Amino acid sequence: MSERLQQFIAQHVPTIESHMYELVKEIRGPEMLKESMLYSLEAGGKRIRPLFVVAVCDMFNGLQPASYTVGATIEMIHTYSLIHDDLPCMDDDDMRRGKPTNHIVYGEALAVLAGDALNSLCFGVLARMPNVSAEQRLELVHMLSEGAGAEGMVGGQVLDMEGEKRQLNLAELENIHINKTGALLRFSIEAGAVLCNASQEEREALVDYAHHIGLAFQIQDDILDIEGTSEQLGKTAGKDVESDKSTYPALLTIDGAKQKLEEHYKLALAALDCLTVDSTLLREFANYIISRSN
Amino acid sequence: MSERLQQFIAQHVPTIESHMYELVKEIRGPEMLKESMLYSLEAGGKRIRPLFVVAVCDMFNGLQPASYTVGATIEMIHTYSLIHDDLPCMDDDDMRRGKPTNHIVYGEALAVLAGDALNSLCFGVLARMPNVSAEQRLELVHMLSEGAGAEGMVGGQVLDMEGEKRQLNLAELENIHINKTGALLRFSIEAGAVLCNASQEEREALVDYAHHIGLAFQIQDDILDIEGTSEQLGKTAGKDVESDKSTYPALLTIDGAKQKLEEHYKLALAALDCLTVDSTLLREFANYIISRSN
Numbered sequence: 001m002s003e004r005l006q007q008f009i010a011q012h013v014p015t016i017e018s019h020m021y022e023l024v025k026e027i028r029g030p031e032m033l034k035e036s037m038l039y040s041l042e043a044g045g046k047r048i049r050p051l052f053v054v055a056v057c058d059m060f061n062g063l064q065p066a067s068y069t070v071g072a073t074i075e076m077i078h079t080y081s082l083i084h085d086d087l088p089c090m091d092d093d094d095m096r097r098g099k100p101t102n103h104i105v106y107g108e109a110l111a112v113l114a115g116d117a118l119n120s121l122c123f124g125v126l127a128r129m130p131n132v133s134a135e136q137r138l139e140l141v142h143m144l145s146e147g148a149g150a151e152g153m154v155g156g157q158v159l160d161m162e163g164e165k166r167q168l169n170l171a172e173l174e175n176i177h178i179n180k181t182g183a184l185l186r187f188s189i190e191a192g193a194v195l196c197n198a199s200q201e202e203r204e205a206l207v208d209y210a211h212h213i214g215l216a217f218q219i220q221d222d223i224l225d226i227e228g229t230s231e232q233l234g235k236t237a238g239k240d241v242e243s244d245k246s247t248y249p250a251l252l253t254i255d256g257a258k259q260k261l262e263e264h265y266k267l268a269l270a271a272l273d274c275l276t277v278d279s280t281l282l283r284e285f286a287n288y289i290i291s292r293s294n
Numbered sequence: 295m296s297e298r299l300q301q302f303i304a305q306h307v308p309t310i311e312s313h314m315y316e317l318v319k320e321i322r323g324p325e326m327l328k329e330s331m332l333y334s335l336e337a338g339g340k341r342i343r344p345l346f347v348v349a350v351c352d353m354f355n356g357l358q359p360a361s362y363t364v365g366a367t368i369e370m371i372h373t374y375s376l377i378h379d380d381l382p383c384m385d386d387d388d389m390r391r392g393k394p395t396n397h398i399v400y401g402e403a404l405a406v407l408a409g410d411a412l413n414s415l416c417f418g419v420l421a422r423m424p425n426v427s428a429e430q431r432l433e434l435v436h437m438l439s440e441g442a443g444a445e446g447m448v449g450g451q452v453l454d455m456e457g458e459k460r461q462l463n464l465a466e467l468e469n470i471h472i473n474k475t476g477a478l479l480r481f482s483i484e485a486g487a488v489l490c491n492a493s494q495e496e497r498e499a500l501v502d503y504a505h506h507i508g509l510a511f512q513i514q515d516d517i518l519d520i521e522g523t524s525e526q527l528g529k530t531a532g533k534d535v536e537s538d539k540s541t542y543p544a545l546l547t548i549d550g551a552k553q554k555l556e557e558h559y560k561l562a563l564a565a566l567d568c569l570t571v572d573s574t575l576l577r578e579f580a581n582y583i584i585s586r587s588n
Contacts, residue, residue: 027443027444027445027449028445029443029444029445029448029449029452030444030449030452030453030456032452032456033444033448033449033452034444037444080410081410084406084407084410087383087406088383089381089382089383089397089401089402089403089406090403090406103383107383108383109383109384109455110452110455112378112381112383112384112406113378113448113451113452115410116374116375116378116409116410116413116443116448117443117444117448117449119410119413119414120413120417120438120439120442120443120444120448121439121443121444122439123414123417123435123438123439124435124436124438124439124440124443125439126435127421127432127433127435127436127439128432128436134428134429134432135428137432138421138422138428138431138432138435139421141417141418141420141421141432141435142418142421142422144414144417144418145414145415145416145417145418145419145421146418148414149321149323149410149411149414149415149418150321150323150324150327150328150331150411150414150415151321151322151323154323154327154407154410154411154414155321155323155324155327155411157407158323158324158326158327158404158407159324161403161404162324162326
């Protein structure tokens with residue numbers, strides 16, 4: 001990772017996290033519910049989605065307080081999806097990021113409700129953001145509703161579940177990732193464009209970048225499952241092969257997957273060429289995503 | 295039930311329902327997910343929350359297409375909460391309204407995701423309503439986020455779960471109902487006030503009405519569990535007593551509960567006295583709620 005990107009992350013992650021924790025702490029609701037919501041939010045992670053909102057705003061207009069708030073809502077949606085994903089009736093995971101999962105600590109019922117509460121919370125937060133126009137706030141609510149729901153993340157999870165039962169082709173595999181992880185990543189980057197009143201052309205270029213970076217992220221995930229160690233990954237390596245899951249290496253061979261990764265990386269950078277502002281930071285994000293080891 | 299109220303319900307329920315089904319049918323997402331969402335939406339119910347939005351609008355301004363859309367979102371939030379409530383890790387109910395519950399038909403994983411998708415969907419629907427000002431739409435998103443989430447319905451469910459472990463006093467019991475069922479009912483009635491640009495005074499009177507009508511509804515529920523038959527209720531009568539649940543009759547005796555019901559009924563009607571518009575319909579709703587047998 002470049003020094004500039006390291007600095008950017010070190011500078012902004014604490015602010016993103018404190019915004020997020022504050023939004024839960026100020027809820028006038030049952031303490032146990034808030035504790036359960038905070039437990040999963042505080043479990044860490046790369047915070048890559050909120051960092052993208054901040055990075056896009058930084059690129060256009062310089063920093064904007066609203067980008068932290070929007071970033072916090074995305075991370076809350078992402079977190080609620082992990083809480084529900086880990087449930088016994090879904091992936092049945094007891095550990096995440098080295099800590100017991102939410103339902104192991106708080107019980108399944110509270111885990112379901114903590115996820116539900118995070119989901120509902122985000123939209124109210126977006127609706128009442130100060131110093132953002134009414135039209136921008138409405139657009140963000142609409143976009144997050146699409147990106148998080150049946151037309152985005154949740155839809156992708158259903159496709160993924162359905163896909164587990166059979167062998168997928170490349171188009172089907174791509175469609176799962178475009179929805180399951182891509183939709184929220186796209187929202188992160190497009191939300192930055194909305195906050196900065198980017199032109200339609202700039203917005204399309206960023207959406208294009210988000211599309212390729214999202215797929216690149218997923219391909220690298222699949223490659224790491226084969227080439228990484230459990231120690232590097234913080235989770236069991238080789239799980240995909242063992243469970244006979246449809247992945248890029250399974251469909252394309254490991255070399256084919258690496259070639260596909262390179263293609264998406266180049267297309268992501270090419271999309272940024274359409275921008276007139278300095279996109280160095282987004283390029284460094286792309287570098288990091290394809291070369292990361294965890 | 296009065297003839298006028300019967301006519302009102304017969305006139306508006308089909309439109310509310312078709313709005314709701316249309317919102318799901320137009321989703322560009324996995325068919326199985328949409329089917330699961332529709333299954334629970336189509337399972338019926340009194341549709342009392344959306345009817346309140348329409349009734350309040352009718353009282354102030356005459357009918358408004360947006361009141362059907364807002365009503366549909368409330369019914370979708372209510373339905374998602376029932377889907378999640380019925381899960382094995384929550385109330386573990388196999389049947390609801392004479393039909394197998396969502397997870398019995400579609401499996402637990404899809405039931406969780408159908409609930410999640412309905413939750414996220416509603417906010418986008420509110421944000422993009424035509425012929426409603428941006429400020430009104432934002433206020434509705436903010437109000438629904440509060441009413442559905444940790445400060446409202448979900449918070450109330452957590453209080454209810456915590457309360458099952460011990461004997462509650464009247465204030466605690468009331469607080470559960472104010473959140474668990476009252477918050478969404480309040481949203482229904484207040485949303486009507488927002489759509490009609492009601493004055494602050496009118497809005498407060500309606501919120502007061504909603505508060506008392508919500509508690510009256512719950513007390514009548516508790517009374518019916520004791521005095522109703524399973525046939526009337528469409529569910530097993532006597533469950534509360536059997537499970538030693540904290541209810542109004544348990545805390546106040548059956549006569550005390552009936553007296554409390556009467557008190558809230560009178561206070562609901564008194565709140566309407568502050569309005570200058572014709573509130574006959576809301577009075578008839580109040581009559582129906584305290585005299586209903588199912």
